[in-house]
Amino acid sequence: MTKKAPVELPADPDDAPLSGELVARFAAIVGERNAITAPHDMAPYLAEPRGLFDGKAAVVLRPGSVDEVAAIMRLANETRTPIVPQGGNTGLVGGQSPRSPGHIALSVSRLDKVRDIDPVGRTITVDAGVILQNVQDAAEEAGLLFPLSLGSEGSCEIGGNLASNAGGTGVLAYGNARELCLGIEAVLASGEVYHGLRRLKKDNRGYDIRNLLVGSEGTLGIITGAVMKLYPRPAGRQVAYAGVASPEQALELLRVAERHASGSLTGFEFIPRLGLDFVLKHIEGTRDPMGEPHAWYVLVEISSSRSEEDASQTMEALLSEGFEAGIVEDAAIAKSIAEADAFWHMREEMSWAQKPEGGSIKHDVAVPVALVPAFLKKADAAVLAAIPDARICAFGHLGDGNVHYNISQPVGADTDAFLSHWREINGLVHAVVAEMGGTFSAEHGIGLLKRDELARTKPAAEMDLMRGIKHLFDPNNILNPGKLVQF
Ligand SMILES: Cc1cc2nc3c(=O)[nH]c(=O)nc-3n(C[C@H](O)[C@H](O)[C@H](O)COP(=O)(O)OP(=O)(O)OC[C@H]3O[C@@H](n4cnc5c(N)ncnc54)[C@H](O)[C@@H]3O)c2cc1C
Numbered sequence: 001m002t003k004k005a006p007v008e009l010p011a012d013p014d015d016a017p018l019s020g021e022l023v024a025r026f027a028a029i030v031g032e033r034n035a036i037t038a039p040h041d042m043a044p045y046l047a048e049p050r051g052l053f054d055g056k057a058a059v060v061l062r063p064g065s066v067d068e069v070a071a072i073m074r075l076a077n078e079t080r081t082p083i084v085p086q087g088g089n090t091g092l093v094g095g096q097s098p099r100s101p102g103h104i105a106l107s108v109s110r111l112d113k114v115r116d117i118d119p120v121g122r123t124i125t126v127d128a129g130v131i132l133q134n135v136q137d138a139a140e141e142a143g144l145l146f147p148l149s150l151g152s153e154g155s156c157e158i159g160g161n162l163a164s165n166a167g168g169t170g171v172l173a174y175g176n177a178r179e180l181c182l183g184i185e186a187v188l189a190s191g192e193v194y195h196g197l198r199r200l201k202k203d204n205r206g207y208d209i210r211n212l213l214v215g216s217e218g219t220l221g222i223i224t225g226a227v228m229k230l231y232p233r234p235a236g237r238q239v240a241y242a243g244v245a246s247p248e249q250a251l252e253l254l255r256v257a258e259r260h261a262s263g264s265l266t267g268f269e270f271i272p273r274l275g276l277d278f279v280l281k282h283i284e285g286t287r288d289p290m291g292e293p294h295a296w297y298v299l300v301e302i303s304s305s306r307s308e309e310d311a312s313q314t315m316e317a318l319l320s321e322g323f324e325a326g327i328v329e330d331a332a333i334a335k336s337i338a339e340a341d342a343f344w345h346m347r348e349e350m351s352w353a354q355k356p357e358g359g360s361i362k363h364d365v366a367v368p369v370a371l372v373p374a375f376l377k378k379a380d381a382a383v384l385a386a387i388p389d390a391r392i393c394a395f396g397h398l399g400d401g402n403v404h405y406n407i408s409q410p411v412g413a414d415t416d417a418f419l420s421h422w423r424e425i426n427g428l429v430h431a432v433v434a435e436m437g438g439t440f441s442a443e444h445g446i447g448l449l450k451r452d453e454l455a456r457t458k459p460a461a462e463m464d465l466m467r468g469i470k471h472l473f474d475p476n477n478i479l480n481p482g483k484l485v486q487f
Helices: 018-028 040-046 068-081 134-140 158-161 211-212 245-262 273-282 308-324 336-348 351-359 369-386 416-420 422-433 451-457 460-472
Strands: 058-061 082-086 105-106 114-118 125-126 181-187 194-195 222-229 235-245 263-272 294-306 329-335 364-366 392-399 402-408
Touching: 018 058, 040 058, 040 105, 068 082, 068 105, 068 181, 068 402, 082 222, 082 451, 114 134, 134 158, 134 351, 134 364, 181 211, 194 211, 222 460, 235 245, 235 308, 235 336, 245 263, 245 294, 245 308, 245 369, 263 273, 263 336, 273 294, 273 351, 273 392, 294 308, 294 336, 308 329, 329 351, 336 351, 351 402, 364 422, 369 392, 369 402, 369 422, 422 451
Parallel strands: 058 105, 082 105
Antiparallel strands: 114 125, 125 222, 181 194, 181 222, 235 294, 235 329, 263 294, 263 392, 364 402, 392 402
16 A cells, blocks of 8 residues: 655646547557556556555556557657556656556566577577566576676566666676666657667767666666676675674775675675664574674675685685684675575565664665765764664665665654654765765666755756757657656
């Protein structure tokens, strides 16, 4: 059920509902079965993971081919009908949520075929609606690795991953969705198809349309297919938790790890004790990786192209140096694949484990890696000055400088009263981020939630360029209007 958004969102557009006649014209393109209007059947497309956005739409269309997507867009452009593209509906900033009975939600989930795997060039060509986990599985069946990995990988789709330029835990070694993408096919606002499914690693023929579509959050085109890079599967993997005293020590350990492992360092996540406590309390089947508690934990993953033994040796060498230098207090190395997966599971469940603790004010920020400890110190001081008993659970991708700076309500506090501080706390935290040359949206995007903050804080010249690009791609403002950039 949709709950009241804890933050003030831009008002819903008051577009008139679409006429029955127009809905019927759209429905005729995909067939009645794939034009959903019954409230019960529409509900999963209108709700979203955190229950913050109250979705409304005239109809949910589920095209089964690129031609159908193109026909929808031609009609939408002719009739000036707003279209909200949707993938797995796991986005956290409301970009995929339609907001008006005058809008159409367009789900690409039926475009779900793996089109081709090229084992020599190491690429996979997929429809946009293929679920991320299925891309990973298809790569594995071909003896290769698709390294994009997110907590939502069982339901998010590759088109959504590209539209939001998803990050996740593999960015440190392999880059985000943008860096993994070689080519894109997309239907533009006019209904014209952009045929960019190239497998080229080099292509310097002018402006890069693919890279404009990546991260465009459904505002420039509907992604229908993509060519993604694959990698050799590591021959060995080793995962460990290290207990450290502070974020400074975690950063020191990162430097040691990079020296020992370089390109084989495939994970470096940091977690506070409070986060681990939440996981141990609320996530079934988890157990403390170490006997004694530590203030902070680092999850390290080493992947070796040579062997298991090589991965183990590298892990042992870096942890030994960490011990000798007084950085690591204790460590637990996973003894099996199952234990390695269990270690990762604890990290992946961190966000969900906060839910039973009541309201949580969330941030998805990044600062230069070297400044993460300083950021935490300053942000903690600002937050605790405003809400002294707030429980700060800052965790994330230390190797990327990306902190999920989440703040749980004080024990026993009134949830609504706590959440009413959302914007105030955002302001305090984002001010520290800005001072350090960081970003208030490291991987989740802008959508509706952060649209106005983007407009307020991004330099005017950059906003003008973004509006100009939007106008060029979508002069009638029918693609996800009101999201990311207003014009
Ligand atoms: C438990 C959990 C963990 C998460 N972890 C991470 C994480 O580690 N890193 C991270 O980056 N994100 C994370 N996310 C956020 C989310 O999963 C990602 O943003 C994901 O890439 C969205 O994919 P989706 O298919 O669900 O897209 P949707 O949510 O459906 O859409 C997201 C945006 O993309 C647009 N869009 C979707 N499909 C298309 C298309 N085919 N063409 C054009 N535009 C399209 C939508 O309009 C919307 O603006 C997490 C979310 C959850 C719920």
